[in-house]
Amino acid sequence: MTHTATPAAATPPASPAAPPKTRTAERSLARRALARPEVGALVAAIGVYLFFFVAAPTFRQADSFATVLYQASTMGIMALAVSLLMIGGEFDLSAGVAVTSSALTASMFSFQLTTNVWVGVIVALLVSLTVGLINGLLLIKTGLPSFLVSLASFLMLQGANLAITKLLTDNVATDSITDMDGFDQAKSVFASEVDIFGVDVKITVLWWLIFAAIATWVLLRTKFGNWIFAAGGSKESARAVGVPVNLTKIALFMTVGFAAWFVGMHLLFEYNTVQAGEGVGNEFYYIIAAVIGGCLLTGGYGSAIGAVLGAFIFGMVNQGIVYANWNPDWFKFFVGVMLLLATLVNLWVRRQAARR
């Protein structure tokens, strides 16, 4: 893999004959733009878009684009949180089932205790944040790699999802809460549709972009953002300069918890009932989206915009293959090829940028 560059991009060795000042300023500005982690993902996204634009006539319609954006948004909200965590140098394999856990919690809490739906929503938020907190604490207290810690919590959550649902409802899906107080309100927040120029766009798309803006601001403009990069770049050096590494990592796991809660709420209010077995396997897609977006598996490098583009590419590939009416037997194969190509394009662009 490439060597890890911190966002404050290390300048390449100065050439012996230093060029005049103005040109350096210009060049370094261009270089700074090109060295952003998301540039490669942007090129890849445009490439994938053009590819399906040519291959699938239906893909060109506005309503199809809304479908693609929707698919990208539910994944993208999770991918954002996961990318922050990865920049901070950790993994969370429990992110996929955590979404289902959150939706199940809200649904069953409201139904079993016959409360206003919002009560269930708040309880689910607390549960999701607690799961993130426990993940973070386990990581710090045990010293095990997050890959193992979160693999354990993934399996525990998967089991708990089924067992608790079955225990409370005697079924493997939750009961419908559509007729309860607060449902319509919550639906308008988490799962309504917005008419944009005559096309119905799911509200998750807007939330996704809002969260992306917040994440970008945190990463690039706040002290906490610096802590994330530092914690993921080198734990020891970060500690030496006074970065609260443990606090940062716990906060990042809790951010994943928050995102899981949000997406879980969307699934609950969009689809009314929740199946206990869903969400397994999605954790890898979140990680893939973050990596396509320029996150390194080793931590310390990446961007929130990159994760947005990564999820967008994934959404385009997922729906584009169907729009193109390719043989569904090959679906996963095509997805794999597309993701590989997108990641390679990203890598190539970044190498070019570094070489300039």
Next chain:
Amino acid sequence: MDLRINRHRRAGLAALATAAVLLAAGCSSQGGKKAQEADSGIAAGKADTPRLKIAMITHAAPGDTFWDTVRKGAKTAAAKDNVDLVYSSNPNGADQANLIQNAINQKVDGIAVTLAKPDAMKGAIAKAKKAGIPVVAFNAGLEQWKDMGLLEYFGQDESIAGQALGKHLNEIGAKHNICVIQEQGHVALEARCAGVKKTFKGKTDTLYVNGTDMPSVKSTIAAKLKQDSSIDYVVTLGAPFALTAVQSAKDAGGKAKVATFDLNKDLVSAVQSGDVQFAVDQQPYLQGYLSIDSLWLFKNNGNFSGGGEKPVLTGPAFVTKENVDTIATFAKNGTR
């Protein structure tokens, strides 16, 4: 250099010669592709009605024998009716709803959908109706298709099928069965086991296995059989799992017998040989075929089966040692 090339060339020639000899000497006198080609599938003529585009959207996990049979039925009907069939599937409810949206964007002429997760499909199906696309349900959703205002339904009721299997177990004097669920949290599978439990007079235990990992399925069932020797029947919810359960039963001492939901080619042979006692068939080929054919009829002549009131049932049909031979011929083609 030269020597090395020569050596390479010699090695290549030797390999070629060996391969040729193996191919010539290694012919099988029975089975294989040749025997398969001798049996032909079903085909009929082709309608001269205008070309239609119909989307079939299921909750199948890829690579499942049952769903492959459904697809074959759909393909046969599509070939006959001059239909361009677009098949897609996703086990995740939200993703399956997205596929319906995808079909609406493609402006298809009809949609055949499985309602394993009916609530998740509601929004997308309402949109399809708003776009004026006729929708039929099949395989799953017997309780919900009418409320959703769909045209017709082809399939069986999972709970009724489970109850029928439970009754059959009573008749043959079983005392204690385990119902093996291969996918955690799958409503239709749970409904089958609940149905068995409802009518079976003895004891029914549920056993969860990881359906994507056959070795673990085999060892989990075997462990359960060893742990509780009173179990005399293993009920599986899919043909591949029944065949695995047969091996588990042998590993565990061979006292327990196996019964299953759903058929495939190998399972028919297993019923013939007595490894599997009986199977409850819901005729997946018929489900796929009728879903497409019915949409063709509706588009071309406004007909719909069941009058929008009653489902069209394709099961449960029991396959036992007595009647398995008639089915075996068709099962060989992979169409039963």
